[in-house]
Amino acid sequence: MRVTHRPKRCVILGAGTGGTLAANRLRKTHEEEELVIDIVDQNNQHVYQPGLLFVPFGLAEPEEIVRRRDRQLHRGITYHQSAIEAVDLSNDVVTLENGTTLGYDVLLVATGSVLQPEETEGLSGPGWLDTVFTFYDVEGATALAEKLETFDSGRLVINVVDMPVKCPVAPLEFAFLADWYFTERGVRDNISITYVTPLDGAFTKPTASMALTSLLEEKGIELRTEFNTAEVDGEAGLLIGYDGTEIPFDLAVVIPLHGGAEYVNNSPGLGDELGFVPTNNATLQSEVAPNVFVIGDAADIPASKAGSVTHFEGEVLIENMEAFLDGRDLEAEFDGHANCFIETGFSKALLIDFNYETEPLRGHYPGPVGLPLLKESRLNHIGKLMFQSFYWHGLLPGRDLPGLSADMPTFGKRLPTEDEASLTTTTGDTQT
Amino acid sequence: MTSRVLAGTEVELNEEGFFVDATQWTDEMATELADEWGVPTPLTEQHWQVLHFMRQEYFEKGTGPTVRKLGKSSGVSVKELYQLFPKGPAKLAARVAGIPKPRGCI
Numbered sequence: 105m106r107v108t109h110r111p112k113r114c115v116i117l118g119a120g121t122g123g124t125l126a127a128n129r130l131r132k133t134h135e136e137e138e139l140v141i142d143i144v145d146q147n148n149q150h151v152y153q154p155g156l157l158f159v160p161f162g163l164a165e166p167e168e169i170v171r172r173r174d175r176q177l178h179r180g181i182t183y184h185q186s187a188i189e190a191v192d193l194s195n196d197v198v199t200l201e202n203g204t205t206l207g208y209d210v211l212l213v214a215t216g217s218v219l220q221p222e223e224t225e226g227l228s229g230p231g232w233l234d235t236v237f238t239f240y241d242v243e244g245a246t247a248l249a250e251k252l253e254t255f256d257s258g259r260l261v262i263n264v265v266d267m268p269v270k271c272p273v274a275p276l277e278f279a280f281l282a283d284w285y286f287t288e289r290g291v292r293d294n295i296s297i298t299y300v301t302p303l304d305g306a307f308t309k310p311t312a313s314m315a316l317t318s319l320l321e322e323k324g325i326e327l328r329t330e331f332n333t334a335e336v337d338g339e340a341g342l343l344i345g346y347d348g349t350e351i352p353f354d355l356a357v358v359i360p361l362h363g364g365a366e367y368v369n370n371s372p373g374l375g376d377e378l379g380f381v382p383t384n385n386a387t388l389q390s391e392v393a394p395n396v397f398v399i400g401d402a403a404d405i406p407a408s409k410a411g412s413v414t415h416f417e418g419e420v421l422i423e424n425m426e427a428f429l430d431g432r433d434l435e436a437e438f439d440g441h442a443n444c445f446i447e448t449g450f451s452k453a454l455l456i457d458f459n460y461e462t463e464p465l466r467g468h469y470p471g472p473v474g475l476p477l478l479k480e481s482r483l484n485h486i487g488k489l490m491f492q493s494f495y496w497h498g499l500l501p502g503r504d505l506p507g508l509s510a511d512m513p514t515f516g517k518r519l520p521t522e523d524e525a526s527l528t529t530t531t532g533d534t535q536t
Numbered sequence: 537m538t539s540r541v542l543a544g545t546e547v548e549l550n551e552e553g554f555f556v557d558a559t560q561w562t563d564e565m566a567t568e569l570a571d572e573w574g575v576p577t578p579l580t581e582q583h584w585q586v587l588h589f590m591r592q593e594y595f596e597k598g599t600g601p602t603v604r605k606l607g608k609s610s611g612v613s614v615k616e617l618y619q620l621f622p623k624g625p626a627k628l629a630a631r632v633a634g635i636p637k638p639r640g641c642i
């Protein structure tokens with residue numbers, strides 16, 4: 105049937121993991137005469153962020169994990185390169201810094217989260233990129249690689265300032281890889297590694313937290329919990345807590361506070377205090393306007409800020425955006441499914457799989473003969489490495505992978521014993 | 537779950553000492569709770585500002601705010617929050633303000 109009415113307009117903010125996969129999926133299911141798709145990003149470097157973990161240890165080069173954003177987009181999608189200035193929710197218009205204005209029938213917020221080192225006293229001051237680093241962006245990870253090469257003795261401290269952070273397991277993986285790296289270089293005995301977290305355990309989920317705590321112990325990594333960083337003094341080499349406690353370091357790797365993209369705060373009614381967008385946990389429709397949807401780290405939902413979550417959200421999101429455009433009820437529901445490979449060093453990794461309701465379980469993923477869950481294995485390490493190729497060639501183009509669906513699988517998993525199940529009542533115990 | 541008598545009224549608390557039903561709380565219970573959880577008493581005006589803000593947020597949004605959100609919107613800075621409610625402002629203030637445990641970040 106020929107469509108004669110004006111095409112609907114979809115504007116997507118952010119061409120990272122979520123924006124790219126959503127744009128590509130929408131383009132596949134909708135003709136251009138039916139739906140016009142515009143997508144905006146501030147730069148043309150799409151970083152495969154999980155790869156940042158490997159850069160400090162010389163296991164990946166920065167060039168290997170960065171590609172052009174526009175090349176990841178299917179034909180028929182208009183790419184705008186400019187910072188976003190603001191969204192006007194009452195008039196359904198987005199303004200870009202380059203002066204362009206884009207009107208929309210449906211808006212998708214996919215601008216992720218930004219690092220805010222300046223929000224912590226001293227963090228970006230003296231010592232930054234000298235004794236104090238982060239590996240959460242390309243610049244930091246590259247500078248840290250150089251620093252680690254000559255770091256032969258002293259105290260390495262890894263600190264998560266506060267939640268939420270992207271990929272909450274990445275800082276732990278950094279600790280495990282540092283242990284491996286210094287062992288390989290023959291200097292591990294001269295270096296102490298301390299993992300400092302505001303949480304009351306190594307990780308937010310109790311079952312996974314127990315497994316990870318024993319791994320830290322095995323590897324001789326000290327764990328300091330419930331530390332609330334007030335200040336980082338790079339010159340004196342001190343982390344200072346709000347209660348006055350000091351933790352001395354020679355080298356600090358800090359995960360700065362995260363917030364939503366800056367334009368969110370300039371857009372009345374769009375975001376919360378931290379710049380994240382209030383979003384329905386199940387439908388992924390925003391709570392700020394019915395024609396605004398949210399994918400990925402930008403959403404204020406109780407799921408990890410992770411690429412796997414963003415990926416699993418994709419299916420539900422597209423179904424509901426389509427329903428919205430057709431004037432139907434939103435029926436698809438996201439279950440909070442997250443799936444993380446945790447690199448543990450020495451060519452091994454652990455895999456965890458969970459959702460809003462269920463703790464990470466033991467067993468295998470995605471079925472009985474799959475990858476072992478919550479257990480170190482070489483197979484998981486290979487899985488983690490292969491993921492980069494799937495990211496560029498499967499996830500971003502919006503291809504479905506057989507056996508990998510949005511809903512968390514329970515087939516192949518060992519359901520928790522009563523003891524373990526009782527632990528689930530303490531989830532969310534991540535507050536300081 | 538356990539029942540307790542606070543300021544002469546019976547209330548329901550969970551295993552971690554958080555109120556199950558926030559409407560059971562009254563201002564008079566705050567000092568007793570503060571003493572119990574190591575919050576310096578007598579409670580100051582700033583303490584009350586935070587406690588009332590916590591309750592307002594809870595009733596509006598279904599969960600108490602995190603420390604960062606408190607610091608941005610309660611009118612009391614994060615540094616001051618740690619002085620008023622040493623160790624963990626969000627958890628402690630939630631206990632004293634009689635609201636369920638704030639949902640954390642995952």
Ligand SMILES: Cc1cc2nc3c(=O)[nH]c(=O)nc-3n(C[C@H](O)[C@H](O)[C@H](O)COP(=O)(O)OP(=O)(O)OC[C@H]3O[C@@H](n4cnc5c(N)ncnc54)[C@H](O)[C@@H]3O)c2cc1C
Binds near residue numbers: 117270401
């Ligand atoms: C070190 C590290 C390791 C990680 N490891 C893993 C892992 O192992 N597994 C996993 O699942 N996840 C991992 N993640 C997390 C994962 O990368 C993110 O959760 C995912 O990319 C989120 O997708 P998104 O689309 O929400 O945001 P992003 O992919 O970050 O995209 C947001 C986009 O918005 C753009 N933008 C922001 N503000 C503006 C503005 N004002 N104007 C214009 N454009 C703007 C940005 O340039 C960016 O391109 C890791 C992250 C890091 C940092």
